[in-house]
Amino acid sequence: MNRLLDIFSFSEDSPLIFTQADFWVFFSVVYFIYAIVYSKKSLRSAYLFAISILFYYKTSGLFIGILLFSTINDFFLGKAIYRSKSVILQKFLVAISVIINLGTLCYFKYAYFFTDSYNYLFQTNYEVINYLAQWANTWGEVDYFTVDKIILPVGISFYTFQTISYSVDIYRKQIKPLNSIIDFGFFVSFFPQLVAGPIVRAADFVPQIRKEIKITKVEFGQATYMILKGLIKKMLFADYIAANFMDRVFDVPEMFSGFTNIMAMFGYSLQIYGDFSGYTDIAIGLALLMGYKLPINFDSPYKAIHCGDFWKRWHISLSSWLKDYLYIPIGGNRNGSIFSYAFILVFTFLGVFAVSDYGIALIAASGVGFMLIITLFSSRLAWHFNRNVNIMITMLIGGLWHGASWKFVIWGGLNGVGIVVYKYWRKISPYENSKAWYALLWRIALTFVFITFTRIYFRGNSMDHIERFYQQVATNMDWGNALAVLWEYRVVFIVMLIGYITHWLPYKTKDWIEALFIKSHFIIKAIVATLVAIICYQTYAADFQPFIYFQF
Structure with missing residues (x-):
């Protein structure tokens, strides 16, 4: 009984994570009660809303207040937008929703980024103060919150985008507002996907x-299969290879050869896919067990034949959200805007300045500014620029969404460059329309290698850390010991190979395996589930690895 009480009470040291046994005890109790109440719609919503709030409290403690604030705010704003007869007032209310949500997100996620960037740019020494915590502490005699540090609430990037889309979709007349705040709260906080998506x-x-x-x-059968598949991806293909190889290399890249660093990058591509895709597979499976369908978030992304295709397959819910709520509203591929031009000019200067000096940043920004001026006199150049500027903006902001650091902005920018370059390359590519297997293999391999090497800006702890990685690759490949490295970490590389082979299996083969599991007898399902559990829990590290996307 004490163990059960511990599972259902908040502890900063033991949040509920899908790969922990505590979560499955939690879910078993939740699901047992759900089986009793699910037929009563209002009670079902109230129950799942309460459980979701409890789940988030277990994960984030008093940060639950932010989730509730966002829920209440957008519920009433949504109703006001729908009831208003004035288009101007509707736009104003939508703007209020966006400003409040993004303002909250920026406060918790980007306070250090903006402060550090300002200090670096103007040589000042401003420090971040948690004014919200300071204000909260004035309400009690005890200092509940630390005022000299702003902690990022888990999942804030995901549920913030969900509530923004709710207000915008009501304004666009795509949906009607919900009448019950319980129903809306359930939509915002549904616990399987609350802390790391997919964005619903x-x-x-x-x-x-x-x-x-x-x-x-x-x-x-589908739900069970998704859960088991997700556990294998996370615990075997992500956590095992990270704990036994990649983390050692990335902690001190200068201690390993360039070849080992490169192999670690290929391992990281599998890790981050297994980690994030594994989470969403489990979330989709849990939701389906309760009768709800969540959107597919991954579609074999390493089968992509170009960078744009990759982003149609990777984190699909975010890519489509950015397309519908950012890329198209600022002009899409039709035209740019003053916002587009100003944004790209400022980000060029700040981005170059973050990794270089003031002079080079000024030259880069001047070059972009000169191009912008030329577009005023050349309609052809303006057409090309306008088609691509909004892609770059979307990818830069997409990079910043992933992390409050210039290295994430650079990572997003590199992916934007990859998309833009391919748009022109495909017009002259000798194998663009080829049906030959080797042409397809080449395109997949090229895309995969490009995506993998941009991720050093995603995985690297700092720009100095990234520089040390590149230095090893450029000056110390040490090909003579490559076979020794492969043999030393042979188990890890075998697991990596199996992971990539299963990823690149044809869709027909994957569908056949899933159908075979679904049609199997219940006893067979139980045996498979037991074997998966044994394999996963035999391979995990001493400490459970948190999901990578929890930090976003």
């Missing part, structure tokens, strides 16, 4: 809230 849009999820729940044997 109201138009997709709201119609499911009041539907009749009936889980078929096929859906139960």
Whole structure:
């Protein structure tokens, strides 16, 4: 009983994570009660909302207040937008929703980024003070919160985007506002996807809230398969190779050869895919067990044949969100705007300045400014520029969404450059329309290598850390000991090889394996689940590895 009470009470040292046994005890109790109440729609929503709030409290403690604030704020703003007859007032209310949500996100996620950037640019020494914590402490005699540090609430980037899309979709008349704040709270906080996505849009999820729940044997089989697949991805293909190889290399890249650093980068591509895709697979499976369908977030991204194709397959819910709520509104591929030009000019200067000196940053910004001036006199150049500037803006902001650091902005910018370059390369590419297997293999390999090497800006702890990685690759490949490295970490590389082979399997083969599991007898399912659990828990590190996307 004490163990059960510990699982359902908050502890900063033991948040509920899908790979922990405590979570599955938690879910078993939750699911048992859900099986009793699921047929009563209002009670079902209230129950899942309460459980989701409890889950978030277990994960983030008093940061639950921010989630509740966002829920209440956008529920009433959504109603006001729908009832308003004035288009101007509707736009004003949408702007209020966006400003409040992004303002909250920026305060918790980007305070250090903006402060450090300002200090670096103007040689000042301003420090971040948590004014919200300072204000909260004035309400009690005890200092509950630390005022000299701002902690990032788990999942804030995900549920913030969900609530923004709710207000915008009501303004666009794509949905009607929910009448019950309990239903809306359930939509915002649904616990399987609350802390790391996928980002769920109201138009997709709201119609499911009041539907009749009936889980078929096929859906139960699909849900179980997704959960088991997610555990394998996370615990075997992500955590095992990270703990036994990659983390050692990335901690001190200068202690390993360039060849070892490169192999670690290829390992990291598998790790981050297994980690994030594994999480969303489990989330989708858990939701399906309760009768709800979440959007697919990954579609074999390493089968992509160019960078744009990759971003249609990777973190699909974020890519499509940025497309519909950022890329298209600022002009899409049709035209630029004053915002587009000013943004790209400022980001060019600040981005170069972050990794170089003031003079080079000024030269880079001047070059971009000169190009902008030329577009005023050349309609052809303006057409090309306008088609691509919004892609770059979207990818830069997408990079910044992932992390409050210039290295993430650079990572997003490199992916934007990859998309833009391919748009022109495909016009002269000799194998663009080729059906030959080797042409397809070449395009997949080229895209995969490009995506992998841009991720050093994603994985590197700092720009200095990244520089040390490049220095080893450029000056110390040490090919003579390559075979020794492969043999020393042979188990890790075998696991990596299996991971990539399963990823690159044809869709038909994957569908056949899934169908075989779904059609199997319940006893077979139980045996497979037991074997997966044994394999996973035999390979995990001494400490459970948190999901990478929790930090975003």
